[in-house]
Amino acid sequence: xxxWTTPERISLRKMVADFTEKEIVPHLPRWEEDGEVPRxxxxxxxxxxxxxxxxxxxxxxAGEFLDVLVVTEEIxxxxxxxxxxxxxxxxxxGAPHIAAAGDPDQIDRFVRPALAGRxxxxxxVTEPGMGSDVAALSTRxxxxxxxxxxxxxxxxxxxxxxxxxxTTAVRTGDAGHRGVSLLIVETSTPGFTVTxxxxxxxxxxxxxxxxxxxxxxxxxxxxxGGEGTGFRQIMQRFDSERLIMAVQACATAARCLxxxxxxxxxxxxxGLPLAQRQVIRHKLAEMARQTTAxxxxxHDVARRxxxxxxxxxxxxxxxxxxxxxxxxxxNEALQIFGGMGxxxxxxxxxxYRDARxxxxxxxxxxVMNEIIAKNLNLDTVGSAR
Numbered sequence: 036x037x038x039w040t041t042p043e044r045i046s047l048r049k050m051v052a053d054f055t056e057k058e059i060v061p062h063l064p065r066w067e068e069d070g071e072v073p074r075x076x077x078x079x080x081x082x083x084x085x086x087x088x089x090x091x092x093x094x095x096x097a098g099e100f101l102d103v104l105v106v107t108e109e110i111x112x113x114x115x116x117x118x119x120x121x122x123x124x125x126x127x128x129g130a131p132h133i134a135a136a137g138d139p140d141q142i143d144r145f146v147r148p149a150l151a152g153r154x155x156x157x158x159x160v161t162e163p164g165m166g167s168d169v170a171a172l173s174t175r176x177x178x179x180x181x182x183x184x185x186x187x188x189x190x191x192x193x194x195x196x197x198x199x200x201x202t203t204a205v206r207t208g209d210a211g212h213r214g215v216s217l218l219i220v221e222t223s224t225p226g227f228t229v230t231x232x233x234x235x236x237x238x239x240x241x242x243x244x245x246x247x248x249x250x251x252x253x254x255x256x257x258x259x260g261g262e263g264t265g266f267r268q269i270m271q272r273f274d275s276e277r278l279i280m281a282v283q284a285c286a287t288a289a290r291c292l293x294x295x296x297x298x299x300x301x302x303x304x305x306g307l308p309l310a311q312r313q314v315i316r317h318k319l320a321e322m323a324r325q326t327t328a329x330x331x332x333x334h335d336v337a338r339r340x341x342x343x344x345x346x347x348x349x350x351x352x353x354x355x356x357x358x359x360x361x362x363x364x365x366n367e368a369l370q371i372f373g374g375m376g377x378x379x380x381x382x383x384x385x386x387y388r389d390a391r392x393x394x395x396x397x398x399x400x401x402v403m404n405e406i407i408a409k410n411l412n413l414d415t416v417g418s419a420r
Contacts, residue, residue, distance in 0.1 A: 038101060038338055047102060048109045054083060055113040063116060066240040067385070070232065071197060072122045074155065081152030086126055094134035095147045100275060101341040103127065104282045111286035112293075114382065117389040118238030120283065125194040125241075127279070129156030129202045132217055132268045136260045145200055145219055159189040159203040159220070159246060160269060169204065169269055170212035174248060176205035178255070183207070183218060185251040188230075195244025196232050198222055203248070204265050212266035217259035226251035237388030274347055276397045277354045278337050284357035284393045285330040287386050291368035292322045294383055298372055315371060322364045329353075329360035348410045351403040358394040365390045 038044075058079055066072050080086050089103040090096020107120055126149040134146045148154035162172055174187025185205055192201065200221045208214030220227060231245040260268055296319060299310040309315045336353040339346050368383045369376035376383050394400045 038341070039105065039334055044102065044105050047105055050083060051085070051106050051109040052113045054080070054085070055110050055115050059110070059119060060114040063114075063119060063240065064380075067118070068239075070239060071242040072119065072240055074152075074197070076123060077152035077155065079152070080123060081150065086124075086152055087150045089127070090131070090134050090146070090150060093137070094142045095150050096134070099341055100278075101337060104279065104337055107279055107282050108286045111283060111290055114290070116238070116240065116385055117283050117287065117392065118241040121193050121238055121241035125198075126150060126156055128193055128276070129158045129198070129200070131272055131275075132158075132202055132259050133219065135268070135271075138259075140256065141219065141259065148199075154199040155194055155197050157192050157194040157198040157201045159192050159195075159201040161189060161191045163188055163190050163245075169266060170215065172204055172206060172215065174203065174205050176207050176216065176218055176253070178207070179252075181255050182252045183255065183258075185218065185220065185226075185248045185253055187248050189246040189248075190244075191233070192244050192246055194242055195246055196229050196242040201227075201246065202259065204269060207262045213263050215265035215269075216262045217265040217268055218253050219257040219259060220248070220251060220253055221257075224251050224253065236391065237385070238392055239388075273398065274340060274350050277350050277403075278333070278340060280393050280397045281333045281350070281354040281357040282337065284354075284361035284390070285326065285333050287390050287393075288322070288326040288357075288361045288364040289330065291364050291383055291386050292319070292326050295319060295322065295368045295371045298375075309371065318367050318371060322367050325360040325363055329357045333357050348407060351398075351406040354397070355394075355400055355403045355407075358400060361390050361393060 058076065077086070084097065085106055087096045088098040088106060089100045110120060130146050130149045133141050145154065145156065149156050160169060160172070162174060165171055174185065174189065176183040176185045185203070187205070189203070195201070200219050203218050203220045205216055205218050206214050207216040226249045228247040228249070229244050230247045233243040233245065235243060299315055299319060300308055302309045333353045333356070336346055336349045340350065365383065365387045369387050372381060372383050375381050378384060
């Protein structure tokens with residue numbers, strides 16, 4: 036049986052579709068203007084059991100990682116957005132490290148409230164000037180008795196303006212990846228400040244912030260795992276994050292294809308529907324080909340990852356395949372819509388802006404290609420005769 040279409044997941048899709056069409060789509064334009072989604076939406080999603088999916092039962096979770104991908108896919112297919120997913124599913128960014136570490140007190144104080152929609156969390160890794168080089172981070176945490184004193188700054192932090200706590204990557208040791216640890220920093224702690232809410236091109240309903248830590252006293256009890264394990268914990272989450280973004284890319288492409296097909300059937304120019312013009316038909320055919328090929332590949336890799344296989348290189352390939360297909364499809368969709376596609380009232384306009392982040396977040400296209408290249412053993416080229 037196809038694991039994507041089990042009876043349970045078909046029922047899950049139906050529930051997510053109803054939730055998206057009733058509780059998200061009618062309000063999405065306003066949330067885009069507000070630059071955030073309401074906290075109540077997290078509680079509504081939690082009441083349906085959507086936030087707990089993919090987390091271990093010991094932390095209050097249920098289901099498998101594939102269920103997270105099904106929810107991601109269905110929200111987009113029913114008119115949601117990547118920005119909405121970034122805001123609503125921010126617990127998938129900030130809480131998994133805590134759940135995996137398994138500290139019962141941390142789980143009760145942070146993970147369970149996040150899965151219930153009562154607390155919002157984020158992950159603070161990226162710093163000004165650091166980019167993707169996690170091992171080079173400079174935010175420092177110095178031990179002082181039963182606390183750490185944290186000083187530094189973070190940027191591009193999803194849900195940073197609304198978060199109740201930020202799982203923060205800090206340097207507790209020497210330079211390099213072995214000196215990195217994770218600390219849970221509650222945003223009500225003196226010295227923690229949201230210095231700026233960032234104004235983005237897309238994903239506008241997902242608040243993003245710059246953060247400042249000035250002599251922030253964090254209890255040692257908030258250390259996630261052991262000192263020096265932060266880099267490994269962050270790296271272990273990259274595969275799942277990249278698969279989520281690959282599914283977002285495929286679902287965005289599928290949604291834009293669907294919108295384009297409907298528009299091409301209805302829009303009449305010079306006496307004929309667009310769908311009867313060869314240039315448009317061929318555009319739609321290529322959009323369908325790329326969407327189907329990318330989705331088939333991503334679904335297969337996701338299934339194997341869900342089954343416990345080591346597929347990091349395939350995930351890098353799948354993410355780039357999905358992103359390239361999505362880039363093509365959203366661009367062609369906007370072109371088919373013409374002037375209407377350029378208007379803010381058009382859904383394809385929002386997808387066009389939102390989709391641009393998918394090739395940057397979770398590891399840029401170039402980073403994915405470097406992962407793939409390392410697997411090709413290119414350093415040995417020229418040595419064999």
